[in-house]
Amino acid sequence: xxxxxxxxxxxxxxxxxxxxxxxxxxxxxxxxxxxxxxxxxxxxxxxxxxxxxxxxxxxxxxxxxxxxxxxxxxxxxxxxxxxxxxxxxxxxxxxxxxxxxxxxxxxxxxxxxxxxxxxxxxxxxxxxxxxxxxxxxxxxxxxxxxxxxxxxxxxxxxxxxxxxxxxxxxxxxxxxxxxxxxxxxxxxxxxxxxxxxxxxxxxxxxxxxxxxxxxxxxxxxxxxxxxxxxxxxxxxxxxxxxxx
Amino acid sequence: xxxxxxxxxxxxxxxxxxxxxxxxxxxxxxxxxxxxxxxxxxxxxxxxxxxxxxxxxxxxxxxxxxxxxxxxxxxxxxxxxxxxxxxxxxxxxxxxxxxxxxxxxxxxxxxxxxxxxxxxxxxxxxxxxxxxxxxxxxxxxxxxxxxxxxxxxxxxxxxxxxxxxxxxxxxxxxxxxxxxxxxxxxxxxxxxxxxxxxxxxxxxxxxxxxxxxxxxxxxx
Numbered sequence: 001x002x003x004x005x006x007x008x009x010x011x012x013x014x015x016x017x018x019x020x021x022x023x024x025x026x027x028x029x030x031x032x033x034x035x036x037x038x039x040x041x042x043x044x045x046x047x048x049x050x051x052x053x054x055x056x057x058x059x060x061x062x063x064x065x066x067x068x069x070x071x072x073x074x075x076x077x078x079x080x081x082x083x084x085x086x087x088x089x090x091x092x093x094x095x096x097x098x099x100x101x102x103x104x105x106x107x108x109x110x111x112x113x114x115x116x117x118x119x120x121x122x123x124x125x126x127x128x129x130x131x132x133x134x135x136x137x138x139x140x141x142x143x144x145x146x147x148x149x150x151x152x153x154x155x156x157x158x159x160x161x162x163x164x165x166x167x168x169x170x171x172x173x174x175x176x177x178x179x180x181x182x183x184x185x186x187x188x189x190x191x192x193x194x195x196x197x198x199x200x201x202x203x204x205x206x207x208x209x210x211x212x213x214x215x216x217x218x219x220x221x222x223x224x225x226x227x228x229x230x231x232x233x234x235x236x237x238x239x240x241x242x243x244x
Numbered sequence: 245x246x247x248x249x250x251x252x253x254x255x256x257x258x259x260x261x262x263x264x265x266x267x268x269x270x271x272x273x274x275x276x277x278x279x280x281x282x283x284x285x286x287x288x289x290x291x292x293x294x295x296x297x298x299x300x301x302x303x304x305x306x307x308x309x310x311x312x313x314x315x316x317x318x319x320x321x322x323x324x325x326x327x328x329x330x331x332x333x334x335x336x337x338x339x340x341x342x343x344x345x346x347x348x349x350x351x352x353x354x355x356x357x358x359x360x361x362x363x364x365x366x367x368x369x370x371x372x373x374x375x376x377x378x379x380x381x382x383x384x385x386x387x388x389x390x391x392x393x394x395x396x397x398x399x400x401x402x403x404x405x406x407x408x409x410x411x412x413x414x415x416x417x418x419x420x421x422x423x424x425x426x427x428x429x430x431x432x433x434x435x436x437x438x439x440x441x442x443x444x445x446x447x448x449x450x451x452x453x454x455x456x457x458x459x460x461x462x463x464x
Contacts, residue, residue, distance in 0.1 A: 003324055073400030073441065076434035079417040083427030087251065164314030171407065171422055181320040185408060190324040197320030201313050208312055 006191035029175025041105025049113025062114035069107025097169035112154025116147030149219035156211035271412035282341030290349040307343040348390025352383030392448035
């Protein structure tokens with residue numbers, strides 16, 4: 001109980017709400033990093049996923065990427081990008097964290113977009129072709145709308161991973177919610193550690209739930225089904241449907 | 245780090261091979277503890293689920309919730325309870341393996357054909373004999389697939405425990421590398437943990453082939 005009071009006291013202290021290391025600064029940094037990383041990831045990954053899925057060429061890339069994405073620990077990506085970024089004079093903190101996060105966002109989006117388009121019923125595509133649709137038309141009117149749920153699932157996985165991993169940016173002094181956890185550990189301030197962790201956990205829950213809602217929204221009502229839970233079979237092809 | 249310093253100092257790697265080996269060993273040990281404990285818990289829970297199906301949704305929901313908490317946050321949430329200790333790290337690591345293992349063990353049992361179970365029962369197998377001699381061997385490929393993913397995921401998460409003071413390849417990245425501005429240690433830690441993950445992945449694929457020779461025989 002006393003501990004909870006400490007945590008509440010931490011949240012209500014004025015220095016948490018104004019100044020260089022206040023919550024608004026670090027939350028803002030966290031959101032900016034996550035948003036830019038997701039947009040950057042989408043810009044790179046969507047066209048690649050669509051191209052591979054539509055043409056069927058280079059599918060090894062989509063599958064390989066998902067395996068590699070799962071095998072490389074996020075801290076390792078950050079660790080590898082950081083010294084390179086210093087070498088290239090991109091600086092400390094923001095730039096290397098953003099680059100690492102973009103790299104993290106790409107694999108799930110490519111893999112899911114590819115799978116989404118591949119798994120569209122071939123009869124539907126043939127029917128569209130029979131109706132005289134061109135390739136772009138097929139993509140925009142048949143393949144993407146039918147596969148939208150899976151594409152969105154990939155974007156959701158990427159978003160959740162990006163928001164979770166952005167916290168690690170604090171290790172290389174990027175403004176993000178991880179700052180409070182690391183500072184709390186360094187100063188043995190358990191209330192601060194806990195408060196920081198609460199904010200990180202809450203933010204990822206919000207992102208997870210909003211993207212889950214968005215995913216339901218983009219699936220056409222005619223395509224909704226209650227598929228049972230599936231087993232994990234391959235690293236990187238972890239189904240996310242067990243998550244709340 | 246000064247601009248004229250070489251990017252990777254091979255001499256440092258050679259001089260510190262003992263140290264790197266020790267960090268690698270600690271990394272392996274932390275991974276093994278988490279996966280073994282996680283497997284024991286998941287196996288017990290999955291037996292409960294096989295017996296009482298109603299437990300499935302709440303247990304998967306609970307482990308799913310744990311899985312959704314970012315690693316740094318879960319480690320940090322435990323610190324007020326268990327301090328900056330190995331126990332904190334392992335509790336969090338174990339809880340991440342639960343969703344993966346539980347789902348795969350249950351899916352493995354579910355995948356055993358009904359006919360096979362009926363035949364075994366008809367031949368007079370008791371419930372334990374049925375489990376050990378029939379259901380478990382047939383569920384093995386799915387269970388090992390779960391172990392493979394849980395292990396590869398844990399290798400990556402162990403690196404993050406360096407942030408809560410644990411010693412492993414992650415501490416080469418964080419303490420020896422980033423905080424000391426020494427890229428060589430960062431890259432050794434990063435590539436070391438990637439390599440461990442890949443080795444675990446390949447190792448489990450080989451294990452899976454050995455444990456289920458009939459899958460190969462059917463394909464060939």
